[in-house]
Amino acid sequence: MFKHHLSMSDNKLFSTYQLGKLQLKNRIVMAPMTRSRAKDNTPDEIVATYYSQRASAGLIITEGTSPSPNGLGYPRIPGIFNEAQIKGWKLVTGAVHKEGGKIFVQLMHTGRVGHQLNLPEGAEVVGPSAKVLSGEMYTDQEGPKSYTPARKMTTQDILQAVNEFAQAAKNAIEAGFDGVEIHGANGYLIEQFINPNVNDRDDEYGGSIENRSKFLLEVTQAVSQAIGADKVGVRLSPYGVFNDTGAFADVDETYVYIAGKLSDLDITYIHIVDHSSMGAPEVSSALKQRLRDAFKGTYVLSGGYDRERAELDLQEERGDLVAFGRPFIANPDFVKRLETQAALSEPDPGTFYTPGEAGYIDYPALDAILSEQAK
Template sequence: MDSTNDHPLFQPAGLGDIQLSNRIVMAPMTRSRAIDNQPGELETRYYTQRATAGLIITEGTSPSANGIGYARTPGIYTAEQVNAWKAVTDAVHQQSGKIFVQLMHVGRVAHPHNLVSGGKTLAPSALLPQLEIWTDQAGLQPVPIPQAMTAAEVNLTIEEYADAAEKAIAAGFDGIEIHAANGYLPEQFLNPHTNVREDQYGGSFENRNRFVLEVTAAIINRIGKERTGIRISPFSNYNDMPSYEETTPQYEHLVTELNKLQVVYLHVVEPSARATEEGQALLRSVRDLFNGTIIRNGEYTAIKAIEALESKQADLISFGAPFVSNPDLPYRLQHNLLLTAPDVNTFFAGGEKGYIDYAFAEA
């Protein structure tokens, strides 16, 4: 690969009413450095180092006290958190970067040791997941059974999402991403094995889609469709999400409705879907059903990313782990430079090591 700008991966792209410098997206990745559940100087340096991405999507950030389930993960539901994130967004914007915050409510993927004051573990249904989760107090612990959300709690949670989105804009973010993937609260509503409700949010796949669509509509009503994206992971079993037969028609319905809402992008986590012919067919269907920007994610190389862009299967490509250890990833990809391998032992370890100490390539 040469160092010219002819390849679509390195060309500018529009996203809603903002302009991205390239089509390389930094995927959202939990890094567990947020002491007291808010970003600090380390996070500011981490994101600023990676501001040459066309778009940064932050680590999962909770819309409420009930949404935090992991150790040292941030929120955006208090004035203090808004002010802390403002330092991050200001620094990224000073480097001409663009940044969305990912709103992540973990639902049942939580432990009391990691909850903040006033928080409780809520899920669509009181079903025990077969999971363990890290706690700083006691190491790995089994995830306990969650509380089934009441109708009032469902409505309150939707309002919390909308309020967090509004706070995100106040904190200087260019937009938000709803995390409806990877087995967290929105996907817990989607899956019939984790949602056995008998009200309007359970039963048929149309009903199971309702929570995600109402959250999306509430956020759009508050901050606008051009600032609202969403992430999905069809066929994924991550976080103890069992497979089910209605996956294809359910996601086709969900994407059709998201298209009607005109969300600015659909961020698709692909590896599980790629593994089967049915999943591959769904990925093609998603492209046909959605008129907005599609971000594809899942072990992409520069060559595979360019192929996806040129074939119109994607408009942007997100990279995860390579961005951890290569803060200047767009430059390295464009100039075909060797990538530094990440140290997986420091992904969630806290502190500077494996976070802000990776070297930049020599210009």
């Protein structure tokens, strides 16, 4: 037998999958992607259109969405902490469910990755330490600016942030989401605690592996208690370098410890980021396997996948679901194109984060492209 020969009959990518109480129609996940279309940090009809166009994914994970006014570090990213935002998200979940899709919201607190100009009045840039990021943050008012130095969080601030995550998860359920993904990756607040290059605390939230993992685990526990662990996933990026994080001495042990603790909390999935396709260091297959072994729930793979590699990794049991990011931007019917092995449209990075409909909801499905060509 040719172990690596894939035919339509033995494909796993298009088979259903039971994620907790949810049945997914395929193993294809739309990866979380910030698109900066939320005016006043509130999703509206165009956001609903964007996600409903992509509802053929087995599971959509939304763009990073802040549980707190303090976590809105980028311009025009959505929140899920007030009534208007819950109302806006209802449009999105309703539109996706109408198309037969499932959708989790990604809870992202940007922490020190922010600028005061991007925050609403009264909010502040906070982080586990006062270490300032290098480089600049875009603002609508004044263009690129140096990062606002974060105020180092007190124990009281940490407790408040944990409570904000739990409340945001409740809001997510009220807004009709099928679950939440806690963003523990890519250098945002939770990873700022995990990573000792950022976290210089000498209290119970800094120093040892246990202490640096404490904030993530407290958030995950609080969110699980709020909405049920079967509706909770966590995204992690070991070896990530985004937002001035980077490798450190005990990175493997840190993430194996975290995967074990998340397993004890009975959450539904972990979602591992490997951004080597975007120039970051690779996450070794040995570490990916150790994380899979340490975590008993669903394992979501991501980073630079195409159909063939996704199918192979599923066949080889390296993961249960595969998340695709960039291909979903320019191919609203990405699942169908994969299924029919059709050509993919290329996304325009120039409109990844710009306001308005262009480069957002105007990418045509293949049927529309073909009928246009036939004219």
